[in-house]
Amino acid sequence: MSAEPTPTTTPTPTDFAALGLAEPLQRALAELEYTQPTAIQAQVVPLVLAGQDIAGQAPTGSGKTAAYGLPILQQVDLQLDAVQALILVPARELVLQGRAELKRLGKYLPNLRVAAFYGGHSFSEEAKSLKQAPQVVIATPGRLFDHLDRRTIVPNNLKVLIIDEADKLLELGFQEVLANIVMRLPRRRQTLLFSATMPDKVLDLVRKNLTRPRQVQADVERETLPESLTLLGHVGTAEQKPAALYHLLQRPETGRALVFCNTRQRCEELARFLVSRGVAAEVLHGKMPQPERDKALLKLRNGSALALVATDVAARGVDVHALDTVIQYEAPDKVDTFQHRAGRTARAGAAGTAHMLATPAEQAHVQRFPLSKPVQWTKMKVEALPPATKAAKPTSVTLHVSAGRKDKVSAHDLVGAMVNVAGVAREDVGRIEVFDHYSYITVPRQLGPEVLQRLTGARVKGKKIRVSEVR
Template sequence: MSDGSTAQTLSLFAELGLPENLTAPLVALGYEAPTPIQAATIPPLLAKRDLIGQAQTGTGKTAAFALPLLAAIDPKGPAAQALVLAPTRELALQVCEAITQYAAGLPNVRVLPVYGGTGYGDQLRGLSRGAQVVVGTPGRVIDHLERGSLDLSNLKFLVLDEADEMLRMGFIDDVETVLKAAPPKRQIALFSATMPPQIRRLAQTWLNSPEQITLAGKTSTAPTIRARAWIAGGGMDKFDGLCRLLEGEPYEAMLIFVRTRLGAADLVASLNDRGFDSAALHGDMQQKDRERVVEALREGKVKIVVATDVAARGLDVERLSHVVNFDLPGDVEGYVHRIGRTGRAGRSGEAILFATYRERPLLNLLEKGTRSLIEKLVLPGAELINTARTAKLEGQLIETLGERPKNHAVFRELLESFTTTRGLDPLDVAAALACRLQGGSPFHLRADPPPSPVEAAPKPRARTRDQDENQIEFGGGGKQLWRIEVGFRHGVEARNIVGALANEVGISSRNLGRIEIRDLYSLVELPANLPPTVIETLGNTWIAKRQLRAMPWPPAK
């Protein structure tokens, strides 16, 4: 960041009322300007107002409450001046890490996470040392209150993060227990993506004339994310399709979403059986096991993690190149939240959806709800998969030969004796060993059935008089082949082309010949000697958000 940009960033955050020791770390963290939620909430929080913020995850709300929180505490003062309640251990850890980064200019400030599923030792030691900021889940915070290891008598600032999620998970009574333990003169910031009646009642009971900030729900996807969908069929189910994707498409790290913890465990077992090293992330796991999976994903020790929505909350791994919706999300916001874990920091990301035939309407709803195209996913073909498998085997052999492992000489001598005494071809022996390693499954896939790109134009439906009057009649003259710039990858079908040509261009389906839909373009037989006005209209017509830009095919030399 240039000196000018640094100064501008410092100025923009300083204008909100933040002191310099809080704005300086933001530059090092890559911040350029306050997000809308930060600009709206930081000033009233600095003014010690209670606040209700209705905003989605991923809008910058952690900084929106963390910076005023840090401004409110005394770095040399007593413990537990600020408390943040979060619904999950993952989110608590993420918030704790963020506050620690924002507090880089406050060297005496200590931030401590407290959460269940792990021992009390480190948490008790951290509390006894006097952490001014405590971030925790409701249940474990109550445990420490009952033990006497957490004292809220000096509390100045209390944050309820993702309050609706705490309600959904059954923690709302615990939240009220914590609120009752807090002193009456404390500032409260409540953040929630939605405002169900119970959350409104909670706010009315415990917040004092709160400032209310509402930002529109996040229902759009980042421009750096490409979304593609595959509908099971052709003899392959969703798992078969996923395996093809894993074998044929390069990826750095992949997060696969399923609905249930049982689904996560089953899918991981199936993937591992197919030779794809993967790990599960769900709510029934011990905290240390969950942390180990996330760290392995972050460090590249595992490339595939299968997760439930709740277990993945707060998961932020920069190297995620693919997010796969193996089970479709229930709504648009859930979809946006899932796929928003890729395509971050300017990197491109891939969002993949696997659906059954009956789930097609949900794909349409997601596309309309996000106002963004979900392209048709073309799975890698058998030829590509077989080439990849061969290359992988060759690479493994070359790597092993280059390393000359400890047993190499032993096995070489053994096999030399074995082939000589039995008069066997060494290649046959090597092939037999490879078969043992492969097991009973075939090494190469069967060739894909020949594609059927030529689709007969559907029979015309009964037409109204007005529609018939708009059609252009062509007499004789034969057919000419035209190329249009829309194909399989854009999700187009023959009926889309027929409908557009009839309604937009005025060419009746009975005047069309064959239609060949290829990967990125299609070929259509149209009447020869089209009038110039029709050709111009044809070129300017759009199908599946693609301009046809029609041209005769093959092009004249």
């Protein structure tokens, strides 16, 4: 069924109008201010529309979701209530991020349904939602296999399978699950595979599952990071690191920061240290309950937290737009981890800074990575720490609202309630995020108590809501 990938030599379009996309997709792209395709999008979209299998390699932040999402959305039959496209990704965050992006791109496609399935979420609720089948499903491998095994998803009408972040899927041990999923799918289908790196295990996956694939590469001729990214290294003792981190976070230019540690225990210790010094910091790791992970990410996105201390569960798939700074508190073992950490900032052409706090041994280890050549190394200069204190309260507050998508509540509905019921000026309504059964709203801290009082017990879309402060 397979063959070695064939390199792409076809000239690539330089604007979205030349990609052959339908008018509703072009309208959504214009509204999103996507004016020019990225390298991976310009190469992939025409090939997918032509029915080619693809083995694509592109770094983090290259626009892969739109590269495969746009042609998939163009080709699904919106009048057919059947799963026609399956997208596999390694983590829940990537599932939700991918669904949101596909919905934005397909905003003007009537009857489009995109479903997100992942572990830790109610299986019975997912099965119930499949009574009206979505055309596109994005899922983690384990949960998709459960649906196929229990026949809550019957893929008889499947047109295309997408395996995204293939290197990460294999690193997490999904080889057997992937094989079992593919066995349950129609043999006549289009298959697209994307990976940041192409080790032998990924190439073996390509050979076994793709038919005469076209090889697509974007910005991977050499290991690279965005040109707009500044790499700074600070060398000192392990004992100097906490104070060095604290003072980095105090700099105005640091802004919102993602701080990477190698272990869950170190993340929790470091977050406690920062909070004790008055820094609004949250923690993120894989052992946290999902609502707590959602809350931590939300606080970083809306400015309620200035630092998120995370393990590498956050290195891929964390959706934090305009992230100013990444700080690697501990050196990673592998070059691709270094790349994915640093690549969380300076995305889509924006400027960003990635710091590394390293002992001499860690510096020597990282300097073996070709990717680390641009790092500007200096000796760590550490000022004295202030005494421990209570955490300073951020200027905004996040409110939890007990209504969400399943209650037919939208961000527009919540803005209306904030303005008309709570009496908040439209410009004071901050970031709103709507989930299935609840929503989050950000407002200036001084308005929080009044909004709580006025909104609690109010009705939005006929549902009586409860409102509480997220702490």
